[in-house]
Amino acid sequence: MDLSSSPLGTSMDAYRINQYAALGLLSKLYLNAEVYTGTPKYTEAAIAAGYVIDNGGYMLSDSSVTVPNAGKRPAVASDPDNLEGYAALFAPNNQNNPEMIWSIAYDNVTGGGMNFAQMSLHYSSQFTWNIANQPWNGYAALEEFYNSYDAADSRKKANFIVGPQLDYEGSAILDYAASGDLALDYIPAIDELYPNSSRKAGARLGKFSFRQGQVDNMDNDYPIIRLGDLYLIRAEGNARAAGNWSLALTDVNTIRARAGVSAMSTVTADAFLAERGREMFMEVTRRQDLIRFGQWGSSWWEKTNSDAYRTVFPIPQEQITASNGSLTQNPGY
Incomplete structure (x- = not known):
């Protein structure tokens, strides 16, 4: 070439x-x-x-590539001092990662718009990373997908947040609005979707990892x-x-x-x-x-099966109108 x-x-x-x-x-x-x-x-x-x-x-980004763990809690011994390899690639301080060829420079001051912490974490996970605003308890990974990773796969640990959750001081986080056991423990199994799903159900999305003092806009560059x-x-x-x-x-x-x-x-x-x-x-x-x-x-x-025509998106009506007849709607819409 x-x-x-x-x-x-x-x-x-x-x-x-x-x-x-x-x-x-x-x-x-x-x-x-x-x-x-x-x-x-x-x-x-x-x-x-x-x-x-x-x-x-x-x-x-292999084991030779490391960055300081921006989410480390000094009182939690299991938090590593550094993130390496795959985890370093998606960290808040990933701006110099040698695997990145073209990326979006998200920044909590000058480049906002990435808010995975808000979208995925339980409300009380605010106390793990000292998050400025309470998360929304939203997106979680499908259990089948989570279980498709080998136990030894470093991507599994980097991509998901599971298990009992501790605050910055290492104490158990409680969900006082939960029924039964109040301890916040992310379990991979999801019982059902809204409105009756368990508040702690589902592995949370941690691939683009979080920092202490996390604000709504994250710092992780997006590849x-x-x-x-x-x-x-x-x-x-x-x-x-x-x-x-x-x-x-x-x-x-x-x-x-x-x-x-x-x-x-x-x-x-x-x-x-x-x-x-x-x-x-x-x-x-x-x-x-x-x-x-x-x-x-x-x-x-x-998710039920979907019709074949949905592999193509609909054309916005505004664009069809502006085309003066040169565009017609895709079949099925």
């Missing part, structure tokens, strides 16, 4: 689009080209992703293009282009090695999709992944 005439540079600044960010974005488009246009571009996806992997100078994703794009592109999923093994096992889990000896399309889900959780790729693998319309917990 000759990029010698590109006006984009190669400086590794994750807040500016360089040649590698452009190629990473292109690899994502190529990977989904068959869905978008009907013409597969899997070889091109693998080549674009591979070029960045081989030439970009980026590295996976748009990162190296781990490109390994998986190269893996899938090579496998789909050749019709042979074993060609994905090398790159998949590179990602699994970073997570501290054993290498796969064989891989199928379904196993690859599951591994991609474990790696890319909370990084807004799942919808397009499920569509590409033909599973978007399937049923899962509390």
